[in-house]
Amino acid sequence: MAYTGLPVATRHKVAQAFLIASLCAAALQVQAACTVPADLARQLRATPDARTHAALGTWYADHQQFGCAVDSFRKVTTLEPNSAHYEYLLGLSLSADGQFAAAVEPLRLSLRLDPDATQTHLLLGTALDHGNDRNAAELEWRLALAREPTSALALESLSRDLLADRNYSGVMALLGPPDASGRLTDTLALDLAAAMSHSGLPEDAARLLQKKLAANPASLQLAEALSGVLMLESRFQDAVAALSAAASQHPQDVQAQLLLLQTLVLARDPGAEALGQKLLLSAPAQWELLYFMGLLHQQQDDYAAARDYLRRSIAAKPGNAEAHYRLGMVYGSLKDESAARQELEQSIALGLDTPEVHFALAKALRTMGDMPAAQQQITLYQEKLKAQAARAQAADKAQQGDQAAAAGNLQQCIADYREALALDPHEPVLAYKLAMALDKAGDPAGERAALQQAVALDAHMAVALNQLGYLDASDGDAADAARYFELAVAADPGFGKAWMNLAASLCLQSKWADAREALHHVTALGGNDAGARALLQQIDAMEQPARP
Structure with a gap:
């Protein structure tokens, strides 16, 4: 795939798709020697300039020789050091080669040369995410959205990072309102529904997912998410109906069938046994299947069968705390208190710390004296x-x-x-x-x-930090206000209001250069441009030397 010749509006999408494909390919092959093809070798001898070396780098990239592409584009940036495009291509090659940390510097240099390049913000966000620098990545996604508000890649990446930060209100602000679900991709709808559920709005999450599933009834992801929300609301039969329709369209998908089995078991649906026995014929050692069959037979008071299924599930996956808890309960029903104690203690050791497990363990210990x-x-x-x-x-x-x-x-x-x-x-x-x-x-x-x-x-609740800064500013304490605003933008680099407040508090301290830098963040994020411009004009006026 060539790096050049694409429309600017779509180049970043192609680059991202290329990046994903190239990473997969890189994992499957050993880097070939950097052999220059004959026609390019002739061009290099005749004209060893940046353009020719860039053509060689593109050839290497097209042939998935990303290490060689990196070497070529390093040469290019040496020959032409102030090109945003070539720095971008170097960053893209480094990312494709899995060198995400090294890609950050050329991508940032590219943005200093061309701050409005949406595809560079997107690629830099990807590199930062791979380096586990989510705060910095979130800023790049927001900067990309300021330039292209409908970018699915930026929206999906930012919502994913916000969910990882447990910033559910941020996800809802980014993707809502829910009645606008028609403009959301399935991935974005799933993110918004997850944020709603975590924020105590399961009914809204269910309505959103029902709308999306009606438009895409074959989507297992949507059906799974909807069934999960419905189960939380104790709407068990509705959950079964939602998942059955999608699973029936994917009869060979083992995970879909397992999810349906789980829902049937938790709903105590009589169809669970038949589905479980059918799945056992093709996957007799699958730990989840064995666990759900153990749970099913525990519900049926068939404790001997439940014990055997749960033992086999634990043998396949020893670290499943829930399976140890269920097996402990089954041993208790079989009057084997010593075994029950061992399994229950193991479930606690593995992180299961619910009231129920402590009660069951107390019962076993009391029976043992x-x-x-x-x-x-x-x-x-x-x-x-x-x-x-x-x-x-x-x-x-x-x-x-x-x-x-x-x-x-x-x-x-x-x-x-x-x-x-x-x-x-x-x-x-x-x-x-x-x-x-x-x-x-x-x-x-x-x-x-x-x-x-x-x-x-x-400590990372940006809205609370910003409000504390506002209170200090209202009390006339600009220095403490600025400290809180700095903490707010460190917690959420895309928080334009906090950047604006920081700029104002810095102006009150006559820190003009720092205030100007904060205002650049406001304008880059596309927020309060009029207010930011007015404040920049005031800073310019203050910095002008007085006339004699």
Whole structure:
């Protein structure tokens, strides 16, 4: 695939597709020697300039010799050092060769030479993501979107990174509102639905996924996501119906059939047994299949069969904590308390820390006569059950607070959020909601306390950090305000409002150069251009020498 000759509007899409394909190919072959083809060798002897070396680099890339392409484009950038295009091609070659860290520098240089190149922002974001620098990658996705707001690659990459950061409100702001689902790709709809579910909006997530599945009924991903949301709402038969329709169109897809089996088992649907036995004929050692069959036979009180299936599942995948827990429960039903204790303790050691596992272990220990250990597990059970109930009550109270806010009942809203936070004091979103309600009520001291609690729980909550900066700025403390705004943009480099606030606070300290740099971020992100331009004009006026 050639690097040149493509329309600018589509070049970045082709480059990304090329990058993915080339990485796969690179994993399957040993790098060939950098042999120059005869026609290009003649051209190099006649005209050894940047253009000819670039043609050689492109030839190497087309033949998936990416290391050789890197060498050629390094030569090109030496011969023509101030070309954004050639620096981009070097970065692309390095990325295709798997050298993502090395690709960052030429791509950044390319952007300094040509800041508006959408494809370069996209490729740099990809390289930064591979280097686990999500914050910097998110900025590149936002800069790309400022130039091309409908870029599917930038939207999907940014939403993926925001989900990885558990920034669910950021995903909803990026992709919402849900009634605009027709413009979303399936991947973006899945991301938005995940953010909604994590934000306590499963009904909205289900409606979104139902619309997308109606438009693409063969999509297993959409059906899987929808069934998961419906199961969370205890709509078991609806989940079975959603998944059955998609799985029937993919009868040879083992994972689709396993997912359907899981849903049937959890829904206690009588069709689970027949499907499970059918799948066992072709995949008798598949650990998930064996686990679900064990769970199915446990539901049927067939404990001997459940034990055998679960043992085989654990033999295939020893680290499955849920399987150890289920096997422990089965051993308890079979009156083998020693084996039950061993499996339950193993499930806890593997990370399963629910109230139920501690209760089951307490029961086994009590039967064995180890009363002190049993009491310790009962205490843990009670603590975790209390915390679980408190979180559920907090979610209900927070929802009541949302409803009170929507109805304009500010005092009731504040009371509900306070009660929710008291029930679940480790949830930063509740503290932030309370802070914003107190802001509307004109209680800056209470707002500050709630915001400080939010950032103590989540040091990367950019909106809370920005609001703390705003409070300091309102108090006339520009230096502390700037510190909070800097923390906000470090947590979310695409937060244009925080960049604008940072610029203003820096101006108040006469830090003109730093303020100008912050404003460049505002304009690059496509936000508040008029305000940024006005502030830049003020900075220019302040920096002009006074006339004698």
